[in-house]
Amino acid sequence: MGRDRIMIHVPRPRVAAETPLAAARSSHTAGTPQTHGARGLAVVTSLLLLLTGCGVVDRDDRPESDYATFAQEVAALPAIASVDTDPGVSGEAAERSFVAELTDLGDLTDVADPADVADPSEVSDPSDVTDPSDMADPTDVATPADHTHTDGPGTAGLKTTGDRITSLLDDYKYPDGVPSLTLTSGSFSASLPWDPVVPPGVDPIPNPLDLTDLPQLSALPDVAEGALGDGQVSITLTTDTDLRPWVEDALTREGTSLLTVEPAEATAQTSESSDPDESPDPSASSDQPEPPDQSESGDQARSTEEFTFRLGSNASAEAVTALFSVTDSVGATVLTGVVDGETQPTADFLIPTADILHPLLEALVDEYGGRSSERFSVDTEDGLHVDFPESFAYPSPGSQSDEKAIDDVLAAQEQLDAVDATLTSVSLDRGAVEVEVRNGDVLRDVAEVVGSQEWPFGPEGTVSVHHPDSPSDHPYFRAANWGDHADLLASLWDAGFTSVRYSGHSDPSVRVSHGQGPDFTAPSGRDALIRTLRDAGWSGTLRVSLAEDPHPTFESTATGTAQNPYNSLLGTDDEPYGWGLAFIEAWDASAG
Numbered sequence: 001m002g003r004d005r006i007m008i009h010v011p012r013p014r015v016a017a018e019t020p021l022a023a024a025r026s027s028h029t030a031g032t033p034q035t036h037g038a039r040g041l042a043v044v045t046s047l048l049l050l051l052t053g054c055g056v057v058d059r060d061d062r063p064e065s066d067y068a069t070f071a072q073e074v075a076a077l078p079a080i081a082s083v084d085t086d087p088g089v090s091g092e093a094a095e096r097s098f099v100a101e102l103t104d105l106g107d108l109t110d111v112a113d114p115a116d117v118a119d120p121s122e123v124s125d126p127s128d129v130t131d132p133s134d135m136a137d138p139t140d141v142a143t144p145a146d147h148t149h150t151d152g153p154g155t156a157g158l159k160t161t162g163d164r165i166t167s168l169l170d171d172y173k174y175p176d177g178v179p180s181l182t183l184t185s186g187s188f189s190a191s192l193p194w195d196p197v198v199p200p201g202v203d204p205i206p207n208p209l210d211l212t213d214l215p216q217l218s219a220l221p222d223v224a225e226g227a228l229g230d231g232q233v234s235i236t237l238t239t240d241t242d243l244r245p246w247v248e249d250a251l252t253r254e255g256t257s258l259l260t261v262e263p264a265e266a267t268a269q270t271s272e273s274s275d276p277d278e279s280p281d282p283s284a285s286s287d288q289p290e291p292p293d294q295s296e297s298g299d300q301a302r303s304t305e306e307f308t309f310r311l312g313s314n315a316s317a318e319a320v321t322a323l324f325s326v327t328d329s330v331g332a333t334v335l336t337g338v339v340d341g342e343t344q345p346t347a348d349f350l351i352p353t354a355d356i357l358h359p360l361l362e363a364l365v366d367e368y369g370g371r372s373s374e375r376f377s378v379d380t381e382d383g384l385h386v387d388f389p390e391s392f393a394y395p396s397p398g399s400q401s402d403e404k405a406i407d408d409v410l411a412a413q414e415q416l417d418a419v420d421a422t423l424t425s426v427s428l429d430r431g432a433v434e435v436e437v438r439n440g441d442v443l444r445d446v447a448e449v450v451g452s453q454e455w456p457f458g459p460e461g462t463v464s465v466h467h468p469d470s471p472s473d474h475p476y477f478r479a480a481n482w483g484d485h486a487d488l489l490a491s492l493w494d495a496g497f498t499s500v501r502y503s504g505h506s507d508p509s510v511r512v513s514h515g516q517g518p519d520f521t522a523p524s525g526r527d528a529l530i531r532t533l534r535d536a537g538w539s540g541t542l543r544v545s546l547a548e549d550p551h552p553t554f555e556s557t558a559t560g561t562a563q564n565p566y567n568s569l570l571g572t573d574d575e576p577y578g579w580g581l582a583f584i585e586a587w588d589a590s591a592g
Helices: 020-029 033-052 066-075 091-094 154-170 212-219 242-248 314-330 354-368 402-417 440-450 480-493 524-538 578-589
Strands: 080-085 097-101 182-187 188-192 223-228 234-238 258-262 306-310 334-339 346-351 376-380 385-387 422-427 434-436 462-466 476-478 502-503 509-513 542-546 552-558 564-568
Touching: 033 480, 066 097, 066 154, 091 097, 154 182, 188 212, 234 476, 242 306, 242 376, 258 462, 306 314, 314 334, 314 346, 346 354, 354 376, 354 402, 402 422, 402 440, 440 462, 440 480, 462 480, 476 480, 480 502, 480 509, 480 524, 524 578, 552 578
Parallel strands: 097 182, 188 223, 234 258, 306 334, 346 376, 385 422, 434 462, 509 542
Antiparallel strands: 080 097, 182 188, 223 234, 258 306, 334 346, 376 385, 422 434, 462 476, 502 509, 542 552, 552 564
């Protein structure tokens, strides 16, 4: 056979954009035989063809199209008023980026019967057009005016428009990539294609576009902006619109969409992520438990920040009413919630103080029977975040109950308050806690507290700490191990190096960032950091990483020289150079 280049097109299953409800179920649906079977077959087929040296195989038998034809076909659909190129896009992407305005949903006099609109799959092959002048200019496409209807496009017209736009994007090949289309209708919009996770260089496959709920969505009051997604609609309310009364009103309205709604100034929830530029260290210890999840407390929020529910569902309406009744009974607030009426809700509550944890849990058990397929969490106004376990009981005879677990939270809070530290986060599932510690002396006291027999979460639970100046850095160890590591971290903090990540048991590692402390890329800061580390000392070998480009990293004993030095920042030379090399040379000079 010839050794020509092999080109293979394998039909790909659509990847649905994950909603809050789908995310909870993804672990049960991922890895079905259909999904893995299709992918496995594609991989095996490709490998066999490559190994046998077969000639060109092109399985993509979709007809070819172009962007002018795409715009022309979209403009002919029953719910489309006009199509134009996207004025906000420039460069090479401009020719394949379009904006389409939908017709007035309630006052339209010229709309086609969907049965009269040609199916895109029946349109003649665009490749048969040889003269470019025969193609319609997308900017000259006029609003269709040869249709008759008096009540808007209706459900059938909207469904036809959504289905056929999906078909135009999915069922045709385009020379320079799939066109992008932004649909607008009043305060609502939809940007296509959706953005599924696909390998680099592979065109994203749009999921079906459903426009049938647009009339009901457009009737919702106080909507500043709405975005249609894959089976879900995201809505931002107008300024000064309280979310809870809005949700209670929307539950009485018609529709089928799953809505995620937030007020105009919702508090954004952020989480720490690892440094994307730093390469993984193969010598990192894997025997250390993970720290608890870090969540921003709701101490400045006094109303609901985000809520997900389904329109037109009696079950959702009843579930929302029940959830709000629970919180009202104990003076709590639903900060975020997800309710679909089919499963028990998930929610994050706001309560004044940790003293309300007991009555809140009791109210939840009374309503939901001590079982939950989702997770509840709680923020207090003074900055504590508590994750309830996925199933709970109050109490559970013969076992550790969550009543006892909440007693442990209150006891831990009291013990830490006594040494001027602040408990900020607790995961009841794992007995993992997060503590804010203001200086090195308090950190040494915290190490004594969590290492004592009175510590309610036991010696194996993870204790993570952070300095107020560096809340995104969370050194963590098992409670029983903090006594071996507290002095090194406390010494770094006292010397001004508060941006530190420090963890590990058999192979501890410390990562120091410049942050607000001395600049260790300069001689004075370098000498201060070396002196601090040497004076504090440690047992065994410590991996030291300096988190400034190019992230020089090395291993050393408390009195030894730098071993295995390298730059851990991706895209840099392996061997240390510049200020990093000068640091390592100064480190070696201080050995002994």
